[in-house]
Amino acid sequence: xxxxxxxxxxxxxxxxxxxxxxxxxxxxxxxxxxxxxxxxxxxxxxxxxxxxxxxxxxxxxxxxxxxxxxxxxxxxxxxxxxxxxxxxxxxxxxxxxxxxxxxxxxxxxxxxxxxxxxxxxxxxxxxxxxxxxxxxxxxxxxxxxxxxxxxxxxxxxxxxxxxxxxxxxxxxxxxxxxxxxxxxxxxxxxxxxxxxxxxxxxxxxxxxxxxxxxxxxxxxxxxxxxxxxxxxxxxxxxxxxxxxxxxxxxxxxxxxxxxxxxxxxxxxxxxxxxxxxxxxxxxxxxxxxxxxx
Amino acid sequence: xxxxxxxxxxxxxxxxxxxxxxxxxxxxxxxxxxxxxxxxxxxxxxxxxxxxxxxxxxxxxxxxxxxxxxxxxxxxxxxxxxxxxxxxxxxxxxxxxxxxxxxxxxxxxxxxx
Numbered sequence: 001x002x003x004x005x006x007x008x009x010x011x012x013x014x015x016x017x018x019x020x021x022x023x024x025x026x027x028x029x030x031x032x033x034x035x036x037x038x039x040x041x042x043x044x045x046x047x048x049x050x051x052x053x054x055x056x057x058x059x060x061x062x063x064x065x066x067x068x069x070x071x072x073x074x075x076x077x078x079x080x081x082x083x084x085x086x087x088x089x090x091x092x093x094x095x096x097x098x099x100x101x102x103x104x105x106x107x108x109x110x111x112x113x114x115x116x117x118x119x120x121x122x123x124x125x126x127x128x129x130x131x132x133x134x135x136x137x138x139x140x141x142x143x144x145x146x147x148x149x150x151x152x153x154x155x156x157x158x159x160x161x162x163x164x165x166x167x168x169x170x171x172x173x174x175x176x177x178x179x180x181x182x183x184x185x186x187x188x189x190x191x192x193x194x195x196x197x198x199x200x201x202x203x204x205x206x207x208x209x210x211x212x213x214x215x216x217x218x219x220x221x222x223x224x225x226x227x228x229x230x231x232x233x234x235x236x237x238x239x240x241x242x243x244x245x246x247x248x249x250x251x252x253x254x255x256x257x258x259x260x261x262x263x264x265x266x267x268x269x270x271x272x273x274x275x276x277x278x279x280x281x282x283x284x285x286x287x288x289x290x291x292x293x
Numbered sequence: 294x295x296x297x298x299x300x301x302x303x304x305x306x307x308x309x310x311x312x313x314x315x316x317x318x319x320x321x322x323x324x325x326x327x328x329x330x331x332x333x334x335x336x337x338x339x340x341x342x343x344x345x346x347x348x349x350x351x352x353x354x355x356x357x358x359x360x361x362x363x364x365x366x367x368x369x370x371x372x373x374x375x376x377x378x379x380x381x382x383x384x385x386x387x388x389x390x391x392x393x394x395x396x397x398x399x400x401x402x403x404x405x406x
Contacts, residue, residue, distance in 0.1 A: 069320065069406040072310060078302045078324075078332075078398045160295055192295035195331050195398075220379050221331050253388065254379040 082196055085164035089199025092171060093182065098129075099282035100182040102200035104222055106215075107188030109208040110232045112140045114265040115183055119147045122275060126282075127180035131170045133162040133187045140185065150174055161192040164199055181282070194221035201285050202227035209233050209240055213247035220254040228259045228277060235264040296336040299398065300344040306400050307350045316405035319353040323402045329362040329378045329395035362395030 077083070093100050103111050112132075119128050130151040132140040141153035152170040154162060167184065176182065184200060186193040194203075205226040207215055210233060216223040223229065229251050231244065244262065251258050261277065263270035307319060326334055334357045341355045362375035368387040375395060381388045 068316075069404065072314070072316075072403045072405060074306060074310060074400045074402055076306050076400050078299050078306070078400060081302050081305050159298065161298075163298065191331065195295060224379070256389070 079195060079197075082164050085168055086197035086199040089164055089167050089171065092168075093176070093199060093201075094285075096176040096180075097178040097286060098176045098180050098182050099278070099285055100184060100198075100200040101278070102184045102186055102193075102198050102203045103206060104186045104190070104193045104203055104226065105188060105206035105208075106190040106211065109188070109206045109211065110265055111185050111188070111206050112143055114206060114230070114232060114263075115185055116143055116147060117265045117268070117271070118183070118275070119144060119149045121271065122181070122278075123147065123149060127177035129174045129176060129180065129182050131162075131167065131174075131182065131184045133166075133185060135159070135187065156187055160187060160189050161196050162186050162198060163196045167198045179286070181278070190215065190219040190222050194219075194225045202281060204228045204230060206230045206232050207247070209237055209242040209244075213243050214250055216247070216250040216254050223251050223258060224255045226255070226258060227281075228261065230274060231260060231262045233264060233266070234262045234269060235267045296332055297340045297344060299332055300337060300340055303400055304345060304348045304350050307403065308348075310403065311349055319350050319403055319405050321356055321404035322350060322353045322400070323356045323358060323404075325358050325360050325397045325399045325401045327360040327362065327395040327397035329375065329392060330398050332398050334359065358401065360394055360397045362392065364390035364392045364394075366390050 103115065105111050115130060119130065122128060128149045130141070130144045130149055132138075132144060132151055132153045133156060134140055134153070135157065136155050138153040138155070141151040144151035152173050154166050154170055156162065156166070162184065174182075182200075184198060186198075203222075203226040205222055205228070207229060209231060212218070216229075231247065234244075237244070248260055251260060259277065261270050261273050263274055265271070303322060303324070307322070324337070326332055326337070337357065338355060345351050345353065362378070363372050364375040364382070365371075366373050366382040366385060366387055367389060368385045369382060371384075372393065373382055373384050373390065375390060375392060376383075378392060378395070380390065382390045
């Protein structure tokens with residue numbers, strides 16, 4: 001207990017940490033004319049607002065001799081903030097009747113080429129907008145804009161993934177036509193984007209046959225989070241020792257409900273099936289039951 | 294390294310709590326991190342000081358409680374330990390074990406004053 005005024009803030013003598021003098025009640029110093037301490041005596045006793053209020057201690061009181069140190073149970077998921085932004089994006093997209101897909105993959109799997117091709121093939125059927133995520137440059141957005149589709153580039157700087165907050169800002173810049181599509185190309189990274197919900201209807205993971213067939217086992221989170229796997233560049237299979245069935249087995253092991261399509265964005269092989277998948281999933285979301293869910 | 298943004302989320306959650314109740318300093322931040330989750334404790338520690346400096350969480354000590362992996366095996370009808378995500382049941386070998394623990398990434402509590 002403080003021997004000068006009798007209040008209970010006796011922490012400094014127990015734990016003389018350097019910052020403690022501001023937060024707690026230290027009376028070791030001289031209360032003479034040369035009082036250079038940053039706090040005044042009144043502040044400790046709550047007579048001045050916006051200072052430490054001892055009435056907000058445990059149980060709303062200050063007990064002489066008891067410290068204000070306390071433990072607060074939080075129990076909140078670290079991603080809860082992102083998830084709240086993602087929920088807001090999802091509601092916004094549903095209101096705009098826009099079907100959003102989040103394309104994820106390692107760098108070099110051919111996501112941008114696939115999207116350029118898909119936008120060209122589909123732009124007469126649906127209005128399509130694109131959000132491009134990269135650490136830097138707006139090269140990908142420029143490639144998309146060359147198709148005539150509106151595209152917003154997000155540069156994440158040091159960031160290794162897009163988050164839902166960034167997508168909210170990108171949506172501010174896009175005018176989404178009802179009944180249209182939004183394709184989001186995530187940063188090329190097979191790890192981090194798996195954890196961040198952007199508010200999309202589905203994640204689509206793109207894996208190319210120039211990568212290892214065991215990628216789903218080595219990076220399971222991404223394949224577990226995705227509804228569809230596109231196995232890209234299958235036109236190169238004759239030149240590679242890539243075991244397609246082993247790759248499918250690996251993907252199904254980490255996600256028994258994942259759907260898989262083999263495609264080549266260069267030759268167009270398998271793309272009709274991919275577009276049919278988009279159409280079916282978009283229709284399911286646009287159903288009245290899906291809209292109100 | 295998405296651990297940077299995870300620590301930024303920790304700071305945001307501490308700021309949320311600060312709006313609800315008065316405290317001037319955070320002494321300890323306790324996280325529950327599942328061993329089968331996507332965050333690496335060493336990477337969280339690595340960026341903790343840099344990310345929290347100058348924030349309400351600055352100067353706090355980071356404590357990480359690791360949560361072991363567990364899953365429910367429908368064949369054995371029991372909870373089994375899981376050392377790898379999506380691994381087969383270590384008891385009966387069935388592949389459909391549903392992870393029930395080990396994916397945590399949670400701010401569990403704060404010590405404040």
